[in-house]
Amino acid sequence: MEALNLPKDQSLARIDLEIRVVVFTLHGSQLQVLLSEAEDSQTEGRWSLPAAQINPHSSLETSAAECVEMLTGLSEVYLEQLYTYGDPSRRPEQRLISVVYFALIPAFSLAHPGCGSGKTAWFSIDALPKLVMDHVEILKYALRRLRYKLEYTAIGFELLPEAFTLSELQHTYELILGEKLDKRNFRRRILEAGIIEATDARRMGEGRPAQLYRYRADAVAEVKARRLFP
Amino acid sequence: MEALNLPKDQSLARIDLEIRVVVFTLHGSQLQVLLSEAEDSQTEGRWSLPAAQINPHSSLETSAAECVEMLTGLSEVYLEQLYTYGDPSRRPEQRLISVVYFALIPAFSLAHPGCGSGKTAWFSIDALPKLVMDHVEILKYALRRLRYKLEYTAIGFELLPEAFTLSELQHTYELILGEKLDKRNFRRRILEAGIIEATDARRMGEGRPAQLYRYRADAVAEVKARRLFP
DNA sequence: CCAAAAGTGTTCTATGTACACCCATGC
DNA sequence: GCATGGGTGTACATAGAACACTTTTGG
Numbered sequence: 001m002e003a004l005n006l007p008k009d010q011s012l013a014r015i016d017l018e019i020r021v022v023v024f025t026l027h028g029s030q031l032q033v034l035l036s037e038a039e040d041s042q043t044e045g046r047w048s049l050p051a052a053q054i055n056p057h058s059s060l061e062t063s064a065a066e067c068v069e070m071l072t073g074l075s076e077v078y079l080e081q082l083y084t085y086g087d088p089s090r091r092p093e094q095r096l097i098s099v100v101y102f103a104l105i106p107a108f109s110l111a112h113p114g115c116g117s118g119k120t121a122w123f124s125i126d127a128l129p130k131l132v133m134d135h136v137e138i139l140k141y142a143l144r145r146l147r148y149k150l151e152y153t154a155i156g157f158e159l160l161p162e163a164f165t166l167s168e169l170q171h172t173y174e175l176i177l178g179e180k181l182d183k184r185n186f187r188r189r190i191l192e193a194g195i196i197e198a199t200d201a202r203r204m205g206e207g208r209p210a211q212l213y214r215y216r217a218d219a220v221a222e223v224k225a226r227r228l229f230p
Numbered sequence: 231m232e233a234l235n236l237p238k239d240q241s242l243a244r245i246d247l248e249i250r251v252v253v254f255t256l257h258g259s260q261l262q263v264l265l266s267e268a269e270d271s272q273t274e275g276r277w278s279l280p281a282a283q284i285n286p287h288s289s290l291e292t293s294a295a296e297c298v299e300m301l302t303g304l305s306e307v308y309l310e311q312l313y314t315y316g317d318p319s320r321r322p323e324q325r326l327i328s329v330v331y332f333a334l335i336p337a338f339s340l341a342h343p344g345c346g347s348g349k350t351a352w353f354s355i356d357a358l359p360k361l362v363m364d365h366v367e368i369l370k371y372a373l374r375r376l377r378y379k380l381e382y383t384a385i386g387f388e389l390l391p392e393a394f395t396l397s398e399l400q401h402t403y404e405l406i407l408g409e410k411l412d413k414r415n416f417r418r419r420i421l422e423a424g425i426i427e428a429t430d431a432r433r434m435g436e437g438r439p440a441q442l443y444r445y446r447a448d449a450v451a452e453v454k455a456r457r458l459f460p
Numbered sequence: 461c462c463a464a465a466a467g468t469g470t471t472c473t474a475t476g477t478a479c480a481c482c483c484a485t486g487c
Numbered sequence: 488g489c490a491t492g493g494g495t496g497t498a499c500a501t502a503g504a505a506c507a508c509t510t511t512t513g514g
Contacts, residue, residue, distance in 0.1 A: 015247055017327065056325070060316040084314040084329050086290040095286070097247065097329075099314050167466075184468070185504070207465030208511035397493075414495070415477070437492030438484040467510070476501075483494070 016096045019052040020135075021064050022082060022142040023072065026107035026159050030124040031175060033139060034071060037119040038132055048132045049100070049139065050120060064101035071120055078104040078158035082142055090134050102142045104158040107172075150176050154195060157215040165203050165210035166190070249282040250330045250365075251294050252312060252372040253302065256337035256389050260354040261405060263369060264301060267349040268362055278362045279330070279369065280350060294331035301350055308334040308388035312372055320364050332372045334388040337402075380406055384425060387445040395433050395440035396420070 023034040035047040052067030054060070061079060069075045082102040088095050123129060125143060128136070149155045156172055170186050190196060197216050202209040253264040265277040282297030284290070291309060299305045312332040318325050353359060355373060358366070379385045386402055400416050420426060427446050432439040 017245055017247065057318060059318065060314070060327075081313060083311060084290070086329065088287060088289065097290075097327075099316065099327075165466085182504075182506085183466090184506085187467080188469090189503090204512080205465080206513070207463080208467080208513095210466060395493085412477075412479085413493090414479085417494080418496090419476090434485080435492080436486075437490080438494075440493055461514105463514085464512090465510100466512095468508090470506090472503100472505080474501100474503075476499105478499085479497090481495090483492105485491090485493100487488105487490085 014094060016094060017054070018096065018098050019054060019060055019064050019067070020049040020098050020100045020138070021052060021067050021071075021103055022049055022100060022139060023068055023103045023105060024125075024142070024146060024159070025105045025122070026172060026175070027122065029171065029175060030126075031143075032122040032124050033128075034120055035123055035129070035131070037121070043132045046130045046132045047121075047123075047135075049135050052101075060099055061101065064103070068103045068105070072105055074105050077106075078155065082138070082145060085134065085138065087134075098138075100138055100142075102145060104146075104155065106161045107159060147176055147178075154215070157196075160215075163199055163201060163203075163212040163214050165212060167210060169196075169213070244324065246324060246326045247284065248326065248328050249284055249290055249294050249297070250279040250328050250368070251282060251297055251301075251333055252279055252330060252369060253298055253333045253335060254355075254372070254376060254389070255335045255352070256402060256405070257352065259401065259405060260356075261373075262352040262354050263358075264350055265353055265359070265361070267351070273362045276360045276362045277351075277353075277365075279365050282331075290329055291331065294333070298333045298335075302335055304335055307336075308385065312368070312375060315364065315368065317364075328368075330368055330372075332375060334376075334385065336391045337389060377406055377408075384445070387426075390445075393429055393431060393433075393442040393444050395442060397440060399426075399443070 021034075025032050025034075034050060036050045038044065038046045038048050050067060050071055052063045055063045055066060058066070061081065065075070065077070065079055068077055068079065080102055082100040084097065084099045086095065086097040090096055090098075125139075128139070131139070146155070150173065156169065156176070159172055159176075160168060166187055169190070170181055170183065173186075174181055195216055196213040199212045199214050201212045203212055251264075255262050255264075264280060266280045268274065268276045268278050280297060280301055282293045285293045285296060288296070291311065295305070295307070295309055298307055298309065310332055312330040314327065314329045316325070316327040320326055320328075355369075358369070361369070376385070380403065386399070386406070389402055389406075390398060396417055399420070400411055400413065403416070404411055425446055426443040429442045429444050431442045433442055
């Protein structure tokens, strides 16, 4: 390739490339994120977004998916590329390029967090520990993307188990969007959209049992984007 | 960093990193893209998205901006990161990671295309030449992003000169969205949005002279996104 | 029978859409 | 004076927002 990646004989003779993942889930009516404890002495006590091994035979996305599976035990989760961070100021000694992916896993599936090297743990996004480098900014950006996509895609279902009640779905939306929604309007619109269907089960609990629904994978959720300009 | 970027002693001992730019503009009522002619013997006759030099002291975005400036003579153009491509299948011998940026330059400013190494030229997006590797896919993705963003941001103005008529603006939208828009509705809504203001100049030409407008940088264009679900 | 959550319709308002004619200039 | 593109308003249809009570279960 004619595009030389680096000035061949200069101080910055190497570029480090890594993959990081931002994994969100719902738990205890809070949005949580998975973090790894930093191991090296310099950053001790700080936490970081988990890093994926770059598998030489897989795409970057697949490497990220393998990492999420290792960390959570779940495959087939929602995963998309978030952004690539490469500012020299993030680590002046040696340039570090981080390709960051963003994953959602269903609530109530908080399986073995950890297994890879080092400790990992879930944190509520409004009680984050100290993070290394620019990982807070990355996390905030991921959160913005989540909120944003929730409004115009069917991404919300990725945070719920296969069967869920309409109240659970509504609470998910309220939690992430940070605002209360009208119950009747919510139900009418989501049912009219035809993207969920009732199962024959009900969720028992306090009060009247609730109908359980499932997401219809065959449903093409039309994004009727209201244009900024016509 | 604990995140090892590469398996240290393996066949794939190196990763090539490059920056590519997709530069769009309007010209002759067509959307055009800037391409470089491939130089090496293997890909002779094929074209590629222009590659930026990675400046060791600048961020990736700044390196991309410098590339656009070198190619077009324009600084301060609209620029955003598009996507990072890193699939091993794009170049099996040696992994190539391409961080791709996406730029818009105003119509009628088709200054010196070229100056860097090799020829560059503008192509209408519906008369593209043969492109190398996966550059067609990248280009198509950039186009999708352009169309999409046009609907919910004020990005359309980046493709127009500082002063423009309402008809020019409307034609830009029609061209990129690929559909006709109603003149009266278009004008009413864009004026009510308050994001443009009349200048005291008029564009003369055939027919009645047209009022010239400019984009109001201070205008906060509210994206009243119609949610998929309430 | 009481507490707790589920479930259900209607009215009003705002927004989007469809549509046809007169106006100012250059040639 | 005519050809060319610029400029203007209204009526109808659709979508969104606000709002309160009844139902079903467990304890």
